[in-house]
Amino acid sequence: MHLSAITGLAWASLTLASTLPPLGYERRLLREAFDKRGYNATTPSCLSEAAPTTKAPKTNVWSPISADDNLAVWNLLHDPASGLNLTLPEDAVLTDNYVFWIDTLHTNKSDVLPYLDGDGKIPAKYARAIIFEGGKDVPDSQEYMIGPLPVCAETTIEKLDYMYNGGSGGSVPYNARYFDGPRSTATDPLIASVMSNISDITAALFQGGVYYGARDERTNLSLTSGTPLSFDGTQAFRNIMFRFPGPASYLTPLDFFLLIDCSGTDPSLYSLKGFVTGEKFYPTIAELRTAFEAGALGMEYDQTLDADWALLDYKPELGVRELEDRLAPSTLEIGGKRYKLDKENQYVEYMGWSFYMSFTRTLGIMFYDIKFKGEKVMYELSMQEATAQYGGNQPKAANTVYHDTYYSLGTDMGTLVEGFDCPWGSTFWNISYHSGNSTVINENSLCIFEADMNFPVSRHRTASSNDYGFSNLGTVKGSTLIVRAIATIGNYDYMFDYSFHMDASLEVIVRASGYLQSSFYYPDQGKWGPRIQQATQGSLHDHIITYKGDFDIVGTGNSLQVSELKIVNVSQPWFAELGEFEQMELDASIMTEEQQFNWAPNNQAMYTIINPNATNKWGEPRGYRIVPGRSNIHLSTLNSPWSLKNTEFAKSHLALSRQHDNEPYANSVQNINLPSKPQQDFSKFFDGESTEDEDLVLWFNLGMHHFVRAEDVPVTLYTEAYSSIVFAPQNFFDRAQDGDLLNRRWMEVDADDNLSVETYGVPLATCAMHFDEPTDHLGGVVEL
Structure with missing residues (x-):
């Protein structure tokens, strides 16, 4: 059902304050509103209670340390x-x-x-x-x-x-280690010294903007530098961009860059490499000052000081949409929760599915021992890396490559807002990680909920000329269990969804929202992105999210079957008048060696992880098909010096390797600063080992080429920045796995045009949303 039955009076009290209250605040007020208006405790709540419990068959051996x-x-x-x-x-x-x-x-x-x-x-x-x-x-x-x-x-x-x-x-x-607080502190005296010597220049160019040091009260500019900060660990550098500080600083860059060498542990040896502004390089302070005094420096556009336009709050200047003052529809589990949980072991059961969950500070949530109806599908499913690489004609854009595990992506999975980030009534779990000798708890940072797919799993109508237009009609309700977390890593909010479908397919989805990392606008730089504000240009970039799928299709002995759709010329005696004509056919083979590979052009190949030693009733090898979804891409730049050898996992759509205990991760969390000499070289996983009837790992990439646009202001929209993949049973069973679902309708019309409807004993649900007085909206008990 949709949560659209709340009066204006009731909802007015649920508005979020400027500081977000604890999760559940709105929900508590909503319940109180129902209680005061005659909530009937004997009727199931529309905001359903806790999920039933179950007991994991084994202890979760993948759980985080306590x-x-x-x-x-x-x-x-x-x-x-x-x-x-x-x-x-x-x-x-x-x-x-x-x-x-x-x-x-x-x-x-x-x-x-x-x-x-x-x-x-x-x-x-x-x-x-x-x-x-x-x-x-x-x-x-x-x-x-x-x-x-x-x-x-x-x-x-x-x-x-x-x-x-x-x-x-x-x-x-x-020189390649994480650039933490002590390293940042060590470089600040050099930055402060250089910038203090040119404070008159920066003040003139940037509306009074100056930098005297991180702790100097006169400083009114902020700085940032990206990664990598080294090529092979023999040196270290920072390419620093200055910005106006504030909540939307990512969208207010300045056209001024300071390049320094910060190699080694002796800050007295750190040195200036130069400046970049106006698309020109100045190696020394003297050369920069000479250009300034000659009038060769200047900004065609002043960067905005007011960043209200970049905040994700209500913008009345855009106008008012009719009826937008009503609460938008929301999925509710009105029949009660249909999944079971063992919270202690982070174990879930849902409609034939079962799996364990775990968490690390770098990778976030991970899934293990995924089974359907007690049979093995995957040993492990986990995100491995979130890469972003930029392009541009300015130092920050040209040299930026991010590996978000370097920033401990999992620790940035923050509190989710009920009813907005996740549906009302979702199950929320905390995420914890360790910091020093303490443990940090991110409350309500993971949600689990069953969602209406808004389309049936399957449907068919047998047409007829009777009054109803059919002789029989069957339709099966579609629903799915979703596990969701959102990680805000700096400027981007990545939403990770894992969707367990009723038909035994498993879908992985990633979405990106948040602020663009932008560049200062120059009219002649349109090849790297459009102008999106007064002095701001969007920066063209790729997002590549790498995943690991350790398949165990009914056991560890698996193969990857490639079924290519080929066009051949054939002749058939019953079409003798045609001679030879084009026909399509499948050419099935087994991928025999480890390799990185891409989707076939026009998707004219089906890739299936099969168990060659297990067949279904019809003699076909049991397997799971790898179905490309939306925006299954790989990194655009394959030979960039900034991602030369440390980002090999992002350079193909797919990769197949043998499972080895010493190859658990696609990447090292400190690999980003070693593009020329990586700590972990993913390409070395593929050394010619056989992949026939072996324990296999499929590495796959989701993502998006981010063609930035004005509509990325204030933030990128989840509707468009979206990528997915589906793993679907391919002869894993003897027939489709929807015949045992009771949430369906079967309608028949007999010879006398009498219609019968079979509901299979599943009642139409009611849930409590009582109001004593009549309202203009749907009041009382919501009944479907």
Whole structure:
């Protein structure tokens, strides 16, 4: 049903304040409004209660390490006996050793399967930690594995090298490590010194804009620099762009860039590389000043100081749409929740589906042991990386490539707003991650809900000339279970949806909203994007979201079948007068070796993960088809110096590899600053190994070429920035999996034109939304 039955009086009290109240605030007021107007507790609520519980068949072996384990690991690392010589992060400088973060180390599949599928012992749990080791003779960032957990006498601290193939294991050169607070603080004196010497220039060019240092009260400009910050770890640099500060600073860039060298741990050796403004490069302050005094510097357009136009609030100047003061429709689970949860084990059951969930600070939510009607479909489904690469004729746009796991994407999965980010009545779960010796809880950051698909799963009408126009008609209601999280990484809000359909298909969807990373507008730079504001140009870029699908179709022995649709010339004796004519046919083969590959032109190939040792009733190999959805793309630039070897996973639509415990992730979280010499080189996964009847992993890319537009102001719209893929049963069963669904209608007309309707015992639902007095809207009990 649609939640459209609330009076203006009732809804007026539900308006959000300027500061967002805790989640559930509106819902509580809504319930109170119903209660005061005669809510009948014997009638099911339109805002349905908690989902029924179930018990996971096994303990969730993929679950994150606990808060207690994190604290114990933190204490162990800081114990002098461990020999790591650690400083507390808040006291650290560049030449100290300190913990960057602690997270959960993946559990090896080879250890999980004996437990999951048999009587093997539960696998040991390990933590992983990145430690910045600036105090070493050759400073670096080193990753460690700590376990088994809980911490005990057997717990060890070992270098985490085995899952990286770049040649240096878990070690990353100092110059390529994450650019954190201490590194930023170390570069600020050079930036402040340079900018102070040209404050008269910047004030003249940018409406009084000056930068004297991050903590100087006279500073009224903000700065930003993107990634990568190094090519191979032998050097480090910052290409800094200045902006007007404020909530929409991404949309108010200035045409001024400061380029510095910040290699090593001695800030006294950091140096100026030059300036860029007016599409020209000035290597020194003297050359910049000479151009300024000659009148060669100037802005054709002043950047706006008022950023109200860029805020995502109500804009009355756009006018009023008729009837928009009424609450928009909303999906409600009025029949009650039809999924079951084991919250402790993060385990879900829904209409034949079952799966476990987990979470890491870098990858966000992950899915394991996905089954339909008790049979294996996938061992793991997880997002691996969110890449964005830009283009332009200015330093920030030209050199920017983002890997959002570098910024700990999972930690940015924030609170969801009920009724807007997720439907009313959704199940909300918290997400937690570890920061230092503490654990941070992002409340209500994951939602689970069943949604009306707004089209039937299947339908057919057998036409007839009787009064009804059919002799029989069948239609099956479409619904799906969606697990959703939204990660706000800087300027972008990525919405991740995992949709479990009634027909046993599984859909993965990603959407992007949020602020553009924009550039200063020049009339001759239209090839990189249009003008979108007074002095702002949209920056052309790609979004590529890489996923891992570890398929186990009824077991681990799988193959990838490629069924190519080919056009051939044939002759058939019953069409002798045609001679040869074009015909299409399927040419099925098995992909025999690991490889990266792209969708066939015109989608004239079907890719199916099959189990060659299992057939359905009709003798066909059981499998799941990989169905391209909307905007299945790969990275446009394949040889850019900024993403040369560290972004190989984004350069093809699909990739097939053998499953190996030492290849759990497509990327390293510190790979972004190593485009020439990556810590993890995804292309090395594909070394000619056989993929016939093996444990296979499919890597796939979703995304969008972001052709920016004025309608990206104030933010990009989810309706258009949208990409998806579907995994659908292909002879996995003997017939379609909709025959056992009771939410359907079967209508027959007999020879005497008598109509009968079969409802299969599923009642039309009612739910409580009582009002004592009549209203202009739909009042009382909503009845369908």
